[in-house]
Amino acid sequence: MAKARSPQYPAIGLKEAIEKATEVYNNDYQNPIPRAVAAAHMGYQSLNGKSLGVLSAVLKYGLLEGRGDQTRVSDLAVAIIAHPPGSNERVAALREAASSPELFAELDARFQSGKASDQALRSYLLTQKFIPTAADAVIRSYRETKQLVEAESSGYNINDVFEMLAPAPSAEEAARNTFYSQSVLHNIPTASIATVAANSGRPTVTISWVGEKGVSESSIAIKDDRLELAALLYDQAGVQKVIDRLSAMKALLPEKAADLKKEEAAN
Template identity: 35%
Template sequence: MSEPITPDRKRSRSPGYPSFSLQEAIRRAAALYKHDKRNPVPVAIAAEHWGYSPSSSAVMLSVATLKKFGLLEEVGGGGSRLVKLTDLSLHILLGTEGSSEYRKALQDAALRPQVHAELWEQYGTELPSDANLKRTLVIEKSFNDAAASDLIREYRDTILFADMASSDNMSGNATEETQKEASTMLLESSHLPQMSASPIPQKPQGLKRYAFPLADSPDAELFLPSPLTAENFDLLKAMVQSFLEMSKPALIAKKSNQEPRAVD
């Protein structure tokens, strides 16, 4: 549970890391290339290409993540914030899949985030268990628990996608708790965090329950640690907003007597 900030205690802020894997970052880069090729594009237009409203907090998370992978850069100035695809991004998008040049570009992008480069230098293909790696991230690299868990999932996915290690080496020996957390935090199609679609039988320990009445339907429930830091509030807002936008077609019934389909 997060603790209130006091004058003698600074808020725990994790180092920067990608919000989703390289595979998803390339998918979003491809959406920009499809619509605007190599031209600079306002961030608001990029948001539309990704299926977001320009005011969505998820837009800036996407821009930041593509920049961390070296796939996007900011250009120009003035009143409009512009972004464009980098040369590395174009090498991947226009390269021949399976070629040595394509594989090299993927691996270059995979290690562009500083924390990725540090983990690769320290462990290579022999990553420790999730629990052991999480301990290292929290103690040695000042990550908080939630950020460490998110990074571990994203890093393993990215290294596998870039063909830098086998699935056996990247499995992490995840515990049942870790697997459950992963299934309820990620949209399979987008690698963006999601909330579980299945009912929760009881309030998890240390969390506060919030119920939201719905018309002709059971209440929607949300469990949150209390209090939240300002940083975690903004992150939660972005994740919930992303979940609702990305899963709207699956959650909304097509007919009045048809139940919404759960997102696996």
Template identity: 30%
Template sequence: MTTTDTNPPPEASKVRKERSPSFPFIGLSKALDRARAVYAHAKRHEARLSDLAAAWGMGLKSSGTIQTVAALVAYGLLEDQGSGETRKFKVTELALRALEDQRPGAREAAQAEAALKPRLIAEYVEKWKEGRPADGICISELRFERSFTEDGAKAFLKVFDDTAGFTKGAESDKKPDPATQPDGQKLGENGDKLGDKPDVPKGDHKPPLHKPPVKHTERRILMEGERELTTGMLAKGASFRLIVSGKIGVKEIERLIQKLSIDKEILADEDDARPDDEDRNPYE
């Protein structure tokens, strides 16, 4: 009696192709050029994938078109809505500021924000903030710590080097450590060297005034899958930043408006509450 082995030989089984972690296909320099081409073609209006391909001179179904779209979405330069043939794209407010804002430092700040939107790039900008190691060291770390392929690690370093350069201006604006100076001398609360005597007025001369330290607001780095839907001012000294994830359409916007209307009524009730009503549940 003979038996038949029904298991296929090892060489007949499919070998899973190695893939690197997700990161933008192109650096921010080229992504900004692509966003500029879309803006010249469609301004802030919605455009289909075919319009984007035409603006870039690429084939509609080419991998370069699909990967470029994904990169611009990852940098927050494009926002999309819908799926399949009905999927539409629009240049974001962040992209417009990164391309067109002429106010001092505004364009650089927007570009730095876009550079830090991809999670993996933001992580390594922080990790390598004192300087990126040599290529060999970086490639080994990416391969053995992050499961990159050899080619994927090299491609990531190329994208990283281009994109991380846009964060340098933002890093230079960070407040220095108030505890020390470059020479190691400790500083007081107002930035004076400890042990220094305060300026004493001589004659009619007034002592120099010390300017209060500038407070820097740290912007939240978006996580993977999140995007900035809109930002704006509410009042002097008050602004908002709407962060969303997933697909956002008309129904979701309507629900948000209803939610804000409820919050408005709650706040109005709290403002009008009498002293003896402080413990009252605003939802009753």
């Protein structure tokens, strides 16, 4: 009996595809190179199922181009790499890359640019001959790609992010607050929320304040695929501050976490 196979789809989201294309560009710019060399620049030791799947995804986003065994970084990828986050040029290039995979363009057309539940997307993909694990991987990559474009298109300044995450205390709070502090995010230029979330330095925003019963303190560490929260809360005001900041960061995470083990098995 033949093994069930799904239609082709990007195995990774646009954010990771950009990171992989950037690694190739940093090593060989736009020079034509063998696919094995491109895979090595991306961190793979050989051409295998995993590396070929990633190469295929980067090609589907239009970030690599070429025929046969030769490939090179595309002009579209350079437009994303060269321009600062939030700039009109980069946002336009991101939108083009996000709609380049035929499957993503099909989902955009059918579901009004992704405005549908994961259940609706999954049902449609299953009718298109995707096996369940592949359908789940498609939804994850699609959601990640849409969120990246939406976040960068929002045009938020890093100072706006600070204000949402750790707003300055009121005059009343400041009068009795000797512990208030906001950490400095190192090496992050004026950028959109997406840049903050993707920064490999794992920036952390912290805030402390004096409540009626003690010092409340919380911190949010921003990592590639998650937010990590630590908090010590003594009053309702402290709880509300954490809720407000988490609400501001909500758009950085997918609607539903994918099962990574299933995704790896599918690829």
